[in-house]
Amino acid sequence: MSKKPSAIADTKAESAVKATDYALAPINAALSSTQRIELYRTMIRIRRFEERSLRAYQGKNPSGGTNIGGFLHLYIGQEAVAVGCCSLMGKNDHVITAYRDHGHAIAVGMDTKPLMAELYGKITGCSKGKGGSMHYFAPDKNFWGGHGIVGGQVPLGTGLAYALKYQGKKGAAMAFMGDGAVNQGAVHEAYNLASLWNLPVVFVIENNGYSMGTSQARSSAGQLAKRAEGYDMAWGQCDGHDVYEVRALMDKHLTLAREQSRPSTVEIDTYRYRGHSVADPDNTYRTKAEIEEYRNKKDPIQVSLHKLLAEGVLTEASADKIDAEARAEAESAADFADASPYPTPDDIQKDVYWESDHPAERKSEGRLFFD
Amino acid sequence: MPQITYREAIRHALAEELTRDPNVVVMGEEVAQFNGAYKVTDGLLATFGPTRIVDTPISEAGFIGLGVGASMLGIRPVMELMFWSFYSVAFDQILNNAANVRYMSGGQINCPIVIRGPANGGTSVGATHSHTPENVLANHPGVKVVVPATAYDAKGLLKSAIRDNDPVFFLENTILYGDKGEVPEAEYVIPLGKAxxxxxxxxxxxxxxxxxxxxxxxxxxxxxxxxxxxxxxxxxxxxxxxxxxxxxxxxxxxxxxxxxxxxxxxxxxxxxxxxxxxxxxxxxxxxxxxxxxxxxxxxxxxxxxxxxxxxxxxxxxxxxxxxxx
Structure with missing residues (x-):
């Protein structure tokens, strides 16, 4: 890190010091007890939501059909990353991510009922049953998806930052990607544009060690975040199992974006307990022992719970109550999804064109649709 | 009525829309300092400055994707592809992101982007630079595709394209850039979808x-x-x-x-x-x-x-x- 400027140059060294208690970092020390509990609550709400969605995926609906089709990329094990990052959002900060997007959606404040309904393909879903698991969106919460093609969302996130700068708004875009995405050309094009044009974007690599079933060692040369140096960007790396550590690092990077309009890259080490998607066999590329190791020693929810108990912010009883509420919320989301209607065939051609959805304001003529 | 070239007609449309709407940005390879690979954007940098007329690196997936992202937040980017043939390296951004984002978000997000540039053969530049992808583009519900033949049509249609709230792909022709036609000085627009x-x-x-x-x-x-x-x-x-x-x-x-x-x-x-x-x-x-x-x-x-x-x-x-x- 001799080359790069920035407030962030020391983060790698800092993260190597395991004794550091990130709860004492200024951005975390300033948290009230309620805010600390909310971080924990959001993580456990994500966990319970996804566990419930997995049960729905594996089960049948009352008419014997599938509740949830296609892919279901679960975020279980990675919750501290989205929650830590999104907890730092101000009103001009924006988020975009890839297809493992349930955690980010809940972390930005989306209601879990329409999220579950989207998985079920119902009209009450956040995308009216048209996007599915990989394509959650909430522009009212500055959440721009939910994108299915690896790395394809990263230029879009750079464009969000471009718009912020063009409009003179002091904010930052967070463009999340997995560790597999760093080998996609679109990501590198976005890095170059962001640095060249001084755009306020933080590229967040959620490194769960595997791009689908291919380990980092078999897919990527060098340290992932360090590639930023080739684009004259600052970078940082941290352990993503402690929500406080995620916040401590991301706060610096977001500040760099907001205050100096400089992009940067962060690599957050994390782990997913489930397969790449639910349907994928999980035993060809990693061992059960490895998964258990993470589950037992680095689970972000357990890490957070222990800290909150130690801080005296939570008691066993209050923690149990939060968990029970999260389970009830997930159950209620599933009930809502189950009871909701599907879109009708008439809905298929809605939401295709702005103009066809606003016929009174349509300026063009001619046929928009064909049969 | 004054006779101007197809190239000038497009330039006038850009200038008028840049003047009318501060959210319009012209972006692409060589559009600013070089005054355009085909001089379509000649003089726009001098008039509108580097914030509105933006040179990009040769990085179509990157800058087209950036334009799509910016359009979701209300910018109206008019992106120049030096050749539409280069759409192939930005295909994911054009046809997964621009074309689909409205649908996949259940109608919550608009993508008011224009991508324009020449799409034609006939200039001895070989197979890689001579694609005419209007059929490929139009195969994707959610997008609009315009192919003007005359100066008059090019100007009126481009103005409509820039004001449109859906992604519009505007396919010009290098051989037509020098063709002159009558174009009124008074402002006009031609609605898309009218033969x-x-x-x-x-x-x-x-x-x-x-x-x-x-x-x-x-x-x-x-x-x-x-x-x-x-x-x-x-x-x-x-x-x-x-x-x-x-x-x-x-x-x-x-x-x-x-x-x-x-x-x-x-x-x-x-x-x-x-x-x-x-x-x-x-x-x-x-x-x-x-x-x-x-x-x-x-x-x-x-x-x-x-x-x-x-x-x-x-x-x-x-x-x-x-x-x-």
Whole structure:
């Protein structure tokens, strides 16, 4: 890190010091007890939501059909990353991510009922049953998806930052990607544009060690975040199992974006307990022992719970109550999804064109649709 | 009425819309300091400055994707592709992101982006630089596709495209950039999806668009003079949305159809038109629907041979005579 400027140059060294208690970092020390509990609550709400969605995926609906089709990329094990990052959002900060997007959606404040309904393909879903698991969106919460093609969302996130700068708004875009995405050309094009044009974007690599079933060692040369140096960007790396550590690092990077309009890259080490998607066999590329190791020693929810108990912010009883509420919320989301209607065939051609959805304001003529 | 070039007409449309709407940004390779690879954007940097007229690196996936992202937050980017042929390296951004984001978000997000640039053969630049992807683009619900043939149409249609709330792909032609046409000084717009009968006739309808309109008009002159055949030339101007009513009215009048397009034949725009014409005007046809397209091979380099690979007035005349036989 001799080359790069920035407030962030020391983060790698800092993260190597395991004794550091990130709860004492200024951005975390300033948290009230309620805010600390909310971080924990959001993580456990994500966990319970996804566990419930997995049960729905594996089960049948009352008419014997599938509740949830296609892919279901679960975020279980990675919750501290989205929650830590999104907890730092101000009103001009924006988020975009890839297809493992349930955690980010809940972390930005989306209601879990329409999220579950989207998985079920119902009209009450956040995308009216048209996007599915990989394509959650909430522009009212500055959440721009939910994108299915690896790395394809990263230029879009750079464009969000471009718009912020063009409009003179002091904010930052967070463009999340997995560790597999760093080998996609679109990501590198976005890095170059962001640095060249001084755009306020933080590229967040959620490194769960595997791009689908291919380990980092078999897919990527060098340290992932360090590639930023080739684009004259600052970078940082941290352990993503402690929500406080995620916040401590991301706060610096977001500040760099907001205050100096400089992009940067962060690599957050994390782990997913489930397969790449639910349907994928999980035993060809990693061992059960490895998964258990993470589950037992680095689970972000357990890490957070222990800290909150130690801080005296939570008691066993209050923690149990939060968990029970999260389970009830997930159950209620599933009930809502189950009871909701599907879109009708008439809905298929809605939401295709702005103009066809606003016929009174349509300026063009001619046929928009064909049969 | 002043005569200006197709190139100037596009430039005037850009300048007027840049003046009208502060959210309009022109972006692309060599558009600013270099004044445009084809000088379409000549002088815009001097007038509007580097915040509005932005040079990009050679990085189509990156800057087109950036434009799509910026458009979601209300910017109206007008992105220049030096050649539409380069869409292939930005395909994911154009046809996964721009085309689908409204649908996949359940209608929550608009993508008011314009991507413009030339899409044509005939300049001896070989197969990689001679693609005409209007059929590929128009195959994607959610997008609009415009292919203007004249200066007047180019200006009026581009202004509509920039004001449109959906992604609009605007396909120009390097060979037409220098062609002059009458363009009024007063402001006007042409709605997307409105065809234009460029020549009235009674014996046969040519349905066409882009530079093939010019070829067809030249051929129609010869056919009238030398063969006594009265050809009606319908210029689609916009591929999607499609003004099929104008096509249908002409076919019902002439009862014979030739489609002329600078497209590879398989699954072209003409293929779709032929399906629709037979479906909706079967009983009005006095003969099979004919189609003249590019000879089915990658674009050949050899200059005189490429001219023959593409539709040209001579090939149009032959095709009309065959259709009338």
């Amino acid at each position: 234009d009968v460029k020549r009235v006739g009674t014996d046969l309808t040519i349905v066409t668009y882009g530079r093939c309109v010019i070829h067809s008009l030249k051929a129609a002159e010869v056919l009238a003079k030398d063969h006594g055949i009265s050809v009606e030339v319908v210029d689609l101007r916009t591929i999607r949305p499609l003004d099929f009513d104008t096509v249908l009215a002409s076919v019902k009048k002439t009862n014979r159809v030739l489609i002329v397009e600078e497209q590879k034949p398989f699954a072209s725009v003409g293929t779709q038109l032929a399906y629709m014409i037979q479906r909706e005007a079967f009983d009005d046809l006095d003969g099979p629907i004919h189609r003249l397209a590019t000879i089915d091979a990658p674009a050949i380099y050899s200059p005189p041979v490429e001219t023959e690979q593409l539709p040209n007035p001579g090939r149009v005349i032959k095709a009309v005579l065959a259709a009338m036989a």
